[in-house]
Amino acid sequence: MKYRNLLILIILSGVILISIHFFRGKSNPYLPGYKTYKHLYNAQRFNNFSGLENPLFFGEKDLNYDLVDFFISLFLEKQLIMKFTPFILGVLSSLIYFLVLKKLNCTEELSFIATVIFSISPVFIYSFSVFNEYFIIAFLTLLSIYLLLTDKYFFSLLIFCMIIIIDLSSLIIPLLILFTYIYNFKPKKSINMIFLFMIISFTLVNVFENNGINIVKFLNFYRNHVTDLGADFGFGIFSIALSLIGLLISWRKKTRFSLYYFVIAILGIYSVYYPGFLIFLEFFLCFFAAIAFIKLKNLKWQLSILKEYALLLIICGLFFSSVSYINRAVSFPPHINEIQSLKWLQNNSDQGSIIFSHYTNGNLIQAVSKRPVITDIEYYESSRDRIRIKDSESIYYSRDLIVTKSLLNKYNISYIWINPVMKNKVWETSDQGLLFLMKNSRIFTNIYLEENIEIWKYHQDRS
Incomplete structure (x- = not known):
């Protein structure tokens, strides 16, 4: 028995x-789950012997390594x-x-x-x-x-x-x-x-x-x-x-x-x-x-x-x-179209180009496109002041071009990556905040639009 x-x-x-x-x-x-890619990225960093400094995060932030990430890196x-x-x-x-x-x-x-x-x-x-x-x-x-x-x-x-x-x-x-x-x-x-x-x-x-x-x-x-x-x-x-x-x-x-x-x-x-x-x-x-x-x-x-x-x-x-x-x-994100868009971004952008997106996408962007972000899940969970989360929300919702430009310049952002989950979670209408500005300002150029994934190029030198 x-x-x-x-x-x-x-x-x-x-x-x-x-x-x-x-x-x-x-x-x-x-792999299913956006947060999964935090561990994948950290494991990749172990293999590169890059120390604790995180090069794919704008500004100063050390990686939070653990034994699980080290095990995967082997x-x-x-x-x-x-x-x-x-x-x-x-x-x-x-x-x-x-x-x-x-x-x-x-x-x-x-x-x-x-x-x-x-x-x-x-x-x-x-x-x-x-x-x-x-x-x-x-x-x-x-x-x-x-x-x-x-x-x-x-x-x-x-x-x-x-x-x-x-x-x-x-x-x-x-x-x-x-x-x-x-x-x-x-x-x-x-x-x-x-x-x-x-x-x-x-x-x-x-x-x-x-x-x-x-x-x-x-x-x-x-x-x-x-x-x-x-x-x-x-x-x-x-x-x-x-x-x-x-x-x-x-x-x-x-x-x-x-x-x-x-x-x-x-x-x-x-x-x-x-x-x-x-x-x-x-x-x-x-x-x-x-x-x-x-x-x-x-x-x-x-x-x-x-x-x-x-x-x-x-x-x-x-x-x-x-x-x-x-x-x-079985249908948990990320989906194939998201991965493909980030691989495209890796092949069509400079290595140090900073990507703006929702913080839940941060680790996925780091692991797949090998490009820096300004927020990720780890930052959201560990930051006490969450100043970057607040700045991100200002970027999402402001229709004031001067305010948006100053914040994008503050973090030296080059690209904006938007997936359907982010679009539905952040905005209620298609002409709200950043969505409105990107469609109606020449400082933004849509360079990728496939299966509801959008990538926009931000031109700091344009007015």
């Missing part, structure tokens, strides 16, 4: 993750490695998640159902199909928990250190693991209080001091993270419903589960500001979803056929969320 379940989990998680690359590869051979076929490393670690994470639940004395049935729900969840699919910094942290987290439960403390501590090196904000993960472990297996009140103080302090500093208390973010959190409602990254409706039912069922034994409620609350707060933490939250929600499913399965129904239909509806709902999300994930 045990090995049969392991084999089923390997096949299930493997088929789900490989299907995205299989179907995407038929029409688009490039290979010639970087994009191939970036496709299959998340896939391999995803399958292993599914297996380790099952083994961790078994080590925590969960039944075979509960462990298997929780792992199935985990393996088909949109959070799992995104985390282990789109290259990001959290897929490896999720894998290392599960591995460290398993090593801790098998009394291999040194190796577990080593992995904790790796997690912190990869992403300092993930320090909360080792703290939560150690707190939970000591609370359950080495009950010492003084140590528990120390870890509790560290967790709360780190959360207050890392989340609220760095980001502020944003009530709107909290209110919009679940609406923006339900994949069945269109979110790119989040939970399925049926898994949310099952998890809530499981939490309500467990409330009867709230003393036993109180620690897990606390951990869920902390991870929930982090997930509002750092969406990548949803994968850690999913570890717990899938467990409670499995509790709810087993409870519904074991209930005595007056009409057995009604029970069968209800369970079938839940199973179909879970798999429908998975299949529909895979279908959308």
Whole structure:
């Protein structure tokens, strides 16, 4: 039974993750996700031995290297490695998640159902199909928990250190693991209080001091993270419903589960500001979803056929969320026309030409066209004053040619790259701000227009 379940989990998680690359590869051979290209660009920089200074960013900004980028830089076929490393670690994470639940004395049935729900969840699919910094942290987290439960403390501590090196904000993960472990297996009140103080302090500093208390973010959190409602990254409706039912069922034994409620609350707060933490939250929600499913399965129904239909509806709902999300994930940007336009720009512009675009496009432009930008995702996430984001917004919306020219000259911009996502996100009409100026001023020339991708040349010497 045990090995049969392991084999089923390997096949299930493997088929789900490989299907995205299989179907995407038929029409688009490039890596999914704009942020993926931050890691690709950083890996390329490692190979060029260029130091920490970032030459493809206007002004002073050091690259934020991590172990993940260094690992990718060791290979010639970087994009191939970036496709299959998340896939391999995803399958292993599914297996380790099952083994961790078994080590925590969960039944075979509960462990298997929780792992199935985990393996088909949109959070799992995104985390282990789109290259990001959290897929490896999720894998290392599960591995460290398993090593801790098998009394291999040194190796577990080593992995904790790796997690912190990869992403300092993930320090909360080792703290939560150690707190939970000591609370359950080495009950010492003084140590528990120390870890509790560290967790709360780190959360207050890392989340609220760095980001502020944003009530709107909290209110919009679940609406923006339900994949069945269109979110790119989040939970399925049926898994949310099952998890809530499981939490309500467990409330009867709230003393036993109180620690897990606390951990869920902390991870929930982090997930509002750092969406990548949803994968850690999913570890717990899938467990409670499995509790709810087993409870519904074991209930005595007056009409057995009604029970069968209800369970079938839940199973179909879970798999429908998975299949529909895979279908959308196959079409994640960047698209072929975007890559082709940037390669064209690389071949038809000077090496130092600075490109203006939306900050979400910055890393893609750097990695593909090898040209500098003024903003990228990393700048948006790390800058405190965000002066360049504010200047970019002024460029987007101003119809005052003098203001726009002064800002473009300030950053020595030569080209403007616009894709459909940027056009729909930034402007409401086709004659708004920069769009109006580019069409009605001789200082701009449209040099590329293919499949809704626009590249405009800005002439500083014209008036």
